[in-house]
Amino acid sequence: xxxxxxxxxxxxxxxxxxxxxxxxxxxxxxxxxxxxxxxxxxxxxxxxxxxxxxxxxxxxxxxxxxxxxxxxxxxxxxxxxxxxxxxxxxxxxxxxxxxxxxxxxxxxxxxxxxxxxxxxxxxxxxxxxxxxxxxxxxxxxxxxxxxxxxxxxxxxxxxxxxxxxxxxxxxxxxxxxxxxxxxxxxxxxxxxxxxxxxxxxxxxxxxxxxxxx
Ligand SMILES: [Zn+2]
Numbered sequence: 001x002x003x004x005x006x007x008x009x010x011x012x013x014x015x016x017x018x019x020x021x022x023x024x025x026x027x028x029x030x031x032x033x034x035x036x037x038x039x040x041x042x043x044x045x046x047x048x049x050x051x052x053x054x055x056x057x058x059x060x061x062x063x064x065x066x067x068x069x070x071x072x073x074x075x076x077x078x079x080x081x082x083x084x085x086x087x088x089x090x091x092x093x094x095x096x097x098x099x100x101x102x103x104x105x106x107x108x109x110x111x112x113x114x115x116x117x118x119x120x121x122x123x124x125x126x127x128x129x130x131x132x133x134x135x136x137x138x139x140x141x142x143x144x145x146x147x148x149x150x151x152x153x154x155x156x157x158x159x160x161x162x163x164x165x166x167x168x169x170x171x172x173x174x175x176x177x178x179x180x181x182x183x184x185x186x187x188x189x190x191x192x193x194x195x196x197x198x199x200x201x202x203x204x205x206x207x208x209x210x211x212x213x
Contacts (some may be wrong), residue, residue, distance in 0.1 A: 008035040013061040020056055022047045035062045035081050037073040041098055041115050049079035052114040078117035091116065092130040096138065102167040105141045107136055143167060145179035151189045154187075158185045 015023060015036065022030040030047035037044035038054040044062065045051060045137040065075070065082045071112045074094050077086040091095030095116055099107060112135050113120040143165040150161045162185075177185045 015056065015059055015061055019047075019061060020059075023059065024053055026050050035068055036060070037062065037068050037071070040102075041094070042073055043076050043116070044073040044081055045076040046079045048057060048079050049076055049117075050074060051078055051117045056191055069200060076117055089130050092127050095127065095135065096131065099135075099139055103139060103146060104164060106166070107135075107139050138186075139166075140176055141180055144177050147173070147177060147185065148181060148188060150194045151185055157211045159188075161185070 018036060019030070021027070022033075023036055026048045028048040033047070035044050035046060036054075037060050039058045039060065040054075044065070060071075062071070062073075068081070069075075074090065075082045075084070075086055077091045077094075080086065095112055098112075098115070109120045109124055113123050116123065118126075124134055127133075127138070131138055133141065142194075147161050147165045150156065153159075154161075156164075159170040160169070161171070162170055165173075167173040167176065169179065172183055177188070181188055
């Protein structure tokens with residue numbers, strides 16, 4: 001999995017057992033003592049936040065909200081660690097930048113709601129208002145865009161490209177691709193036809209290995 005890269009303040013503190021206990025048990029008495037950020041979502045919270053329990057190895061701690069913000073993290077919409085209400089547009093940006101990095105993983109309305117701390121209904125409504133598309137449509141559009149890029153510059157099999165962008169069913173991948181780009185993946189690729197390259201030769205030798213094996 002790709003991790004985001006951070007600039008500015010170095011997030012070098014990981015939770016000790018006591019701090020981890022406070023996070024897992026949503027301990028209000030620890031609010032103000034530290035803030036915790038989750039690297040995979042880019043969001044930071046107060047200890048008491050009732051958000052979904054993160055994986056411990058993805059958590060970094062900050063003493064002050066300014067450090068978390070300087071580290072590239074954004075405040076959680078639910079527990080509002082900076083005390084301010086997160087604007088809808090900012091919340092949706094959190095989600096789209098997450099989707100842009102994690103489109104190849106399973107993403108559903110429910111999983112977004114768990115990670116970004118809102119009810120699925122509310123999240124879908126706000127997302128659509130800001131983005132003009134539902135979260136699931138945005139995910140599929142991102143996958144189709146990435147697939148187009150792979151088709152244009154690699155010779156990988158179409159089903160493999162579908163799987164690489166998070167769609168394991170080849171027929172579904174083709175249908176989705178067509179609905180976004182107006183042509184099948186194969187037709188799209190033909191626009192970029194070019195002489196054999198190294199990658200294709202590698203595939204060919206991999207296939208002959210299969211035959212030998
Ligand atoms: Zn929170």
